[in-house]
Amino acid sequence: MDQKLANPAPLGLMGFGMTTILLNMHNAGFFEINAVILSMGVFYGGIAQIIAGMMEFKKGNTFATTAFTSYGLFWLTLVALIYMNGRFGIPENTVSFVGVYLLLWGVFTLFMWVGTLKSPKAMQFVFLSLTILFFMLAARDVFGWTGTFATITGIEGMICGASAIYFAMAQVLNETYGREMLPVG
Template identity: 45%
Template sequence: METTVDPVFKNEVRISDTTANPGALGLLAFGMTTVILNLHNAGLFGMGSVVFAMGIFYGGIAQIIAGIMEWKKNNTFGMTAFISYGSFWIVLVFMILMPALGWSDALPTQALAAYLALWGLFSLVMFVITFRLSKALQVVFGLLVLLFLLLVVGIALGSALIVQIAGIEGIICGLSAMYTGLGEVMNEVYKQKIVYLG
């Protein structure tokens, strides 16, 4: 019995995706920027250029680039998360800087609380989705939901103590994202599960 090949598919070329995993970059950009902002929230230093620069370039632009790369990987969750949180950082920086530059009125406390609450809701749904993903991502998103909750309550009540507690919790959240991102890099380079990600 002869096998015939349809001439249409004779010269078919299959292209496999050999591009790098952008998830590590996105997680590190998110994690390190979150640590920097929450060192400020915890009271270690004032709001200034280190927060703004990290927010625009690493937490913002680098995460958006990672999200675009996740689109190419056909990863809807990664694309949505990184482009969304990358935009979050850029918007947050401009919300703080625009009044200082005279481009808008002072940022109302209620508006900032509403902004953070909306992102908390988004993060809650993303957290639920992580139950189909790794344990490490569940930890990152679970801590992120708690961070937004603490910030909303602290800002709405005008409580410096709650914001400071949020800062400490936010540092832990950022470090968990860094752990996950660096773990992905290490496991890939060593071609074995050196870092547990679940």
């Protein structure tokens, strides 16, 4: 008997999108890093995406399994880096080394973006804007680019997060109504 499985992608995309917007509101200079951002990073950005990745595994979707699980673990490691920095006798990370961490995520995301080139344009935009975001964040931290560059980086991150929310809601609404309510290209 075939069992229809729900589409877990909107869960993962919403976890990614909402958390990305919150963190980049901080990156743009609108808010200090706080418990709201860190809690979203652990639970919705981290755990929810890992769950979505495991659900995609059950569906046999290697790309989505890799993406959601990896980015869920990104959020957990990022929160751990922020929390552990200078605590428990662990020396503070230099900003430039965090930039290397972000650069590695940018390289990973660039390859993932290549994997979207046969996918809907909305999905391509999410991964392209995330690639750009990681490289901008890495440049900010490696070269110490603050001020206007940091603000622009945060705004780009909010656009990236909003694109993931759009793609998630397009999938939910299009499936719910059985027709294209929100175009995905």
